[in-house]
Amino acid sequence: MATIQDVAREAGVSISTVSYALSGKRSLKAETRERVLAAAAALGYLPHASARMLAANRSHILAVTAPLHPDTDHSAHMVFAMEVTKAARLHDYDTLLLVDTDASEGMRRSAGTALADGIVVLDVDAHDERAQLARDIACPTVFIGIPADTTGLVCVDLDFAAAARDAIDALLVAGRRNIGLVSHPLETMRRESNFPLRFREGFVDHAREVGLEAPVAHPEFHRAHEAVAALLEAQPDLDGLVLNTTAEVASSVTAALVEHGRTVPGDVSVIAAGVTFSTARFTVPFDTIPLDASASCSAAVDLLARIIDDGFVAPETTLLPPTYITRGSVVHATTRPSEV
Amino acid sequence: MATIQDVAREAGVSISTVSYALSGKRSLKAETRERVLAAAAALGYLPHASARMLAANRSHILAVTAPLHPDTDHSAHMVFAMEVTKAARLHDYDTLLLVDTDASEGMRRSAGTALADGIVVLDVDAHDERAQLARDIACPTVFIGIPADTTGLVCVDLDFAAAARDAIDALLVAGRRNIGLVSHPLETMRRESNFPLRFREGFVDHAREVGLEAPVAHPEFHRAHEAVAALLEAQPDLDGLVLNTTAEVASSVTAALVEHGRTVPGDVSVIAAGVTFSTARFTVPFDTIPLDASASCSAAVDLLARIIDDGFVAPETTLLPPTYITRGSVVHATTRPSEV
DNA sequence: GATGTCTTTCGAAGCGCTTCGAAAGTGGGG
DNA sequence: CCCCACTTTCGAAGCGCTTCGAAAGACATC
Numbered sequence: 001m002a003t004i005q006d007v008a009r010e011a012g013v014s015i016s017t018v019s020y021a022l023s024g025k026r027s028l029k030a031e032t033r034e035r036v037l038a039a040a041a042a043l044g045y046l047p048h049a050s051a052r053m054l055a056a057n058r059s060h061i062l063a064v065t066a067p068l069h070p071d072t073d074h075s076a077h078m079v080f081a082m083e084v085t086k087a088a089r090l091h092d093y094d095t096l097l098l099v100d101t102d103a104s105e106g107m108r109r110s111a112g113t114a115l116a117d118g119i120v121v122l123d124v125d126a127h128d129e130r131a132q133l134a135r136d137i138a139c140p141t142v143f144i145g146i147p148a149d150t151t152g153l154v155c156v157d158l159d160f161a162a163a164a165r166d167a168i169d170a171l172l173v174a175g176r177r178n179i180g181l182v183s184h185p186l187e188t189m190r191r192e193s194n195f196p197l198r199f200r201e202g203f204v205d206h207a208r209e210v211g212l213e214a215p216v217a218h219p220e221f222h223r224a225h226e227a228v229a230a231l232l233e234a235q236p237d238l239d240g241l242v243l244n245t246t247a248e249v250a251s252s253v254t255a256a257l258v259e260h261g262r263t264v265p266g267d268v269s270v271i272a273a274g275v276t277f278s279t280a281r282f283t284v285p286f287d288t289i290p291l292d293a294s295a296s297c298s299a300a301v302d303l304l305a306r307i308i309d310d311g312f313v314a315p316e317t318t319l320l321p322p323t324y325i326t327r328g329s330v331v332h333a334t335t336r337p338s339e340v
Numbered sequence: 341m342a343t344i345q346d347v348a349r350e351a352g353v354s355i356s357t358v359s360y361a362l363s364g365k366r367s368l369k370a371e372t373r374e375r376v377l378a379a380a381a382a383l384g385y386l387p388h389a390s391a392r393m394l395a396a397n398r399s400h401i402l403a404v405t406a407p408l409h410p411d412t413d414h415s416a417h418m419v420f421a422m423e424v425t426k427a428a429r430l431h432d433y434d435t436l437l438l439v440d441t442d443a444s445e446g447m448r449r450s451a452g453t454a455l456a457d458g459i460v461v462l463d464v465d466a467h468d469e470r471a472q473l474a475r476d477i478a479c480p481t482v483f484i485g486i487p488a489d490t491t492g493l494v495c496v497d498l499d500f501a502a503a504a505r506d507a508i509d510a511l512l513v514a515g516r517r518n519i520g521l522v523s524h525p526l527e528t529m530r531r532e533s534n535f536p537l538r539f540r541e542g543f544v545d546h547a548r549e550v551g552l553e554a555p556v557a558h559p560e561f562h563r564a565h566e567a568v569a570a571l572l573e574a575q576p577d578l579d580g581l582v583l584n585t586t587a588e589v590a591s592s593v594t595a596a597l598v599e600h601g602r603t604v605p606g607d608v609s610v611i612a613a614g615v616t617f618s619t620a621r622f623t624v625p626f627d628t629i630p631l632d633a634s635a636s637c638s639a640a641v642d643l644l645a646r647i648i649d650d651g652f653v654a655p656e657t658t659l660l661p662p663t664y665i666t667r668g669s670v671v672h673a674t675t676r677p678s679e680v
Numbered sequence: 681g682a683t684g685t686c687t688t689t690c691g692a693a694g695c696g697c698t699t700c701g702a703a704a705g706t707g708g709g710g
Numbered sequence: 711c712c713c714c715a716c717t718t719t720c721g722a723a724g725c726g727c728t729t730c731g732a733a734a735g736a737c738a739t740c
Contacts, residue, residue, distance in 0.1 A: 001454065003696060014720045019698060026699090029718060046452035050393030051696030054725050059390060064437070068422070078418030082408070082439045089442055094455070097404070097437045099422045102429055112386035114341065115434070222621070281562070343726060354690045359728060366729090369688060391726030394695050 002043040011039035022047070053114075062088050062304065063096045063116035065130060066123055067103035071188050073246065076276045076293070077123065080144065083297035084120050091305040093117070104129055111139035118304045120144065120297075124155075126192035140307040142300045142314075145194050150316040154307070156300040159319035160195050160244075160274050161202025163289045166322050167242045167273040168206050168214075170287065174269055175333030176240030179207065180231035181216045182224075182253065183244055189218065195291070199244045199274045219245065224252035225259065232260055239333060241270045243286065247277040254284045269330040273322075285327040295320060342383040351379035362387070393454075402428050402644065403436045403456035405470060406463055407443035411528050413586065416616045416633070417463065420484065423637035424460050431645040433457070444469055451479035458644045460484065460637075464495075466532035480647040482640045482654075485534050490656040494647070496640040499659035500535050500584075500614050501542025503629045506662050507582045507613040508546050508554075510627065514609055515673030516580030519547065520571035521556045522564075522593065523584055529558065535631070539584045539614050559585065564592035565599065572600055579673060581610045583626065587617040594624045609670040613662075625667040635660060 008015045013036060020026040021036035028036075039045075053059045064084050066077055085095045096116060098106035107130060110116040116139065121130050124145030134141040135152050143155040164181075171179050181203050183189070184196040200216060207214035215234035219227035227249065232238055241257075243250045250272055254264050262268045264284045272279050273289035299320060306312035348355040353376060360366040361376035368376075379385075393399045404424050406417055425435045436456060438446035447470060450456040456479065461470050464485030474481040475492050483495040504521075511519050521543050523529070524536040540556060547554035555574035559567035567589065572578055581597075583590045590612055594604050602608045604624045612619050613629040639660060646652035 001452070005696080015697080016699075016721075017719060020719090023698080026719095027717080032718080044452075046449065048394070048696050049450075049453035049455035050390045050399060051725095052453075052698080053390030054388075054394050054695090054727085055697040055699080057698095057725070061436075073415075074418040075413075075415040078414040078421070081418070081421070081437060082414075085437050085439050085442070089446075094446070094450070095437050096401075097421060097425050097435050099425050102425075106429075106434070109386070110389075110434070112341070112384075113389035113392075115389040345726080355727080356691075356729075357689060360689090363728080366689095367687080372688080388726050391695095392728080394697085394725090395727040395729080397695070397728090 001048070002045040003048065004045070006043055007036065007040045007045050010043060011036045057114075059115060059117050060093050061096055061110075061116050062093045062301070063098055063107060063110040063119045065098045065103040065107050065119060065121050068100050069123070069191060069193075071185065071191070071193075072123065073276075075247075079276060079293045080122050080297060083293045084122070084144075084301060086294075087298045087301035091301060091309075093301075093305070095120075104133055107133055108137060111137040118142070118308050120300055120304065124194055126194050126197065140304055142304045142307075144296055144300045146198070146317060147194065148192075153316055154303060154314045154318075155316060156296060156303060156318045157195065157320065158274060158291050158296060159322055160198040160291075161205070162319070163273045163291075163322040164199050164202030164242070164244070165206040166289055166324060167271045168203065168210065168212070170271060170324065170330060171240035171242070171269060172210065174240070174330050176269055177212060178235050178237045179212055179214050179240035179242060180235055180238055181214060181242045181244065182227050182231070182249060183216055183218050184246065185220050186218045187220075195274060196244060203242065203244075219249050221246065222248050222252070224249045225256040228253060228256040228260060232262075238262070239268055241268050243270060243272040244274045247275070250275065250277070250279065250286070251282055254282065265329045265331045271330060279327065279329075284329055286329040287327050288325045289322045290325065292320075292323075341388070342385040343388065344385070346383055347376065347380045347385050350383060351376045397454070398648075399455060399457050400433050401436055401450075401456050402433045402641070403438055403447060403450040403459045405438045405443040405447050405459065405461050408440050409463070409531060409533075411525065411531070411533075412463065413616075415587075419616060419633045420462050420637060423633045424462070424484075424641060426634075427638045427641035431641060431649075433641075433645070435460075444473055447473055448477060451477040458482070458648050460640055460644065464534055466534050466537060480644055482644040482647075484636050484640050486538070486657055487534065488532075493656055494643060494654040494658075495656060496636060496643060496658045497535065497660065498614060498631050498636060499662060500538040500631075501545070502659070503613045503631075503662040504539050504542030504582070504584070505546040506629055506664060507611045508543065508550065508552070510611060510664065510670060511580035511582070511609060512550065514580070514670050516609055517552060518575050518577045519552055519554050519580035519582065520575055520578055521554060521582045521584065522567050522571070522589060523556055523558050524586065525560050526558045527560075535614060536584060543582065543584075559589050561586065562588050562592070564589045565596040568593060568596040568600060572602075578602070579608055581608050583610060583612040584614045587615070590615065590617070590619065590626070591622055594622065605669045605671045611670060619667065619669075624669055626669040627667050628665045629662045630665065632660075632663075 004015045004018050008018045021033045088095050118140040121143040124143050126148040128147045131147045146155045217227035217230045270286050272286040274291050276291050279286040344355045344358050348358045361373045428435050458480040461483040464483050466488040468487045471487040486495045557567035557570045610626050612626040614631050616631050619626040
């Protein structure tokens, strides 16, 4: 491996000149800079990562902590880890993956050894132990997700409550007033995974505000049919459905409704909200208010990079505004084919 | 952050003594070692990662390259990345995640800057560009998966051909002779993702060896029904089915067979082989010859650690023997309920 | 008492880079 | 022709650790 020494010799300059030519942190005569760059290219020079880290006191590494719960959706997990990694590369950071039991211990370790310049926390529970940890260690940290107590933290997430409100409003505009929510399994809620709670709360609150009775179902894995049955029991005139649930359940909802003699979107209009999966390939593609991993991760990493690079003091919570994607699963009540 | 200097002062010894006390690379008087350890603990000392890397010329970091193809199964992807990470921790390595377009460029970068001590390559195609890259860069690399040309590489994977043979043999033992294979989408095959090819080849070869006609279906995403129809067309007496396919297709196979008037396992016995997902929650749980991510990743990381630490010269390919999990989806042909 | 052998600890070099301060070179104004 | 300001480049310190060689001390042997 070529070192900065080799480049200096090749270009006939000192190593500090090489360093400045490559970093651009001081001005050099254009001709010198080019000679250095040419020499570096000729030798295939890449700076030694640890030497650079040590001297500059910056690792250009972000740690990503992604613990594993029994109900963790591996697919969503990976998407977030990947999106963080992609966003990080745009700021010239690499990402260290901390999983499993190592999510907390690794966070302490990578901060304590100065291995990581910053930390991105994924899959945040309401009472996540990593919240206190983040306060204790002196390492810039951004949460994707919002724990119960955000004091002293920096958190980024989709505004799930707004997403729930938007979903209800979209159904109201379509003349739907008997609206149900298919939420996540109770096990997930019990663990206080934060976003299903925030979504449900936003849903229930807004329903009350606009004067709706709005039942909520919490189907177990793959139990779409039972969820639909439960909602129809509570609300026989169900004409609007909000899905904040797993891909498995969502993909079976249309079939379940059909089995109960309801058409989609005529009898029941459906919106998937706060979900990471796409409904584009479903029998009936649903209007979606996505939890856009790319957007959340970009926002989080951008923030983190600013904190690390510029000492930016970020607000405790940054809520990303929801966006609405129309796919045709919401139609106005008067146009219901079944009423013909 | 406390440095080794602080520990040395606290313990009243030189920094080299601290280093040896912590690394154990030279013998010290027991009392001295304990004094040093106590001082280190009291100060909450953690060695500065980059300083250690620079001095020891070892980063204790493994890079994991996981590119993204359109048909990539995120879930399986994450499981592998996580299992590599877990296995790496057992050898005191952290893992750097390289995704997307960065899979190749990042491999070059992390090797060229000495950021990583070794590389684990995931999701290997038959003609993967990372194979040549691995030969070019001087960095220990292990492939999980087997490219077409393994010259000069180190590859670890489930013995898919053996898994296919075992699946056929298990069905033969159960008196089944009209056996079909549900394989992956043609798009996946075309990309030459290696394991579906190796499985299919093992299947076709062994079927020929034992004198079976054995049709193969390549359903697109979610098209289990069509695959079953195609196989029944080719083989109306189908009584054995091997699944080396996606979780979505596998989970719908039983329903598709039932729609064609076939019971499982009576009329058609089914084995899922070379798959990462569990069939435990399926309507009929299938006998499985799993592609065990944990086993593959452990084997790969163990190998890589030995190569890095001891200069071990590993064989080009290490095929892991398949294991058979019985779940009741294979019964002997004479016991078919439908023949009653 | 000198020599050799162990054990235990220390000092210092060096890993490859960044960065500060200063030296060397250049040119305009007095 | 000297001085000053500016540009351009260099030298050296230092980041925190590992590791080699050697010093210092203890003890047995001749």
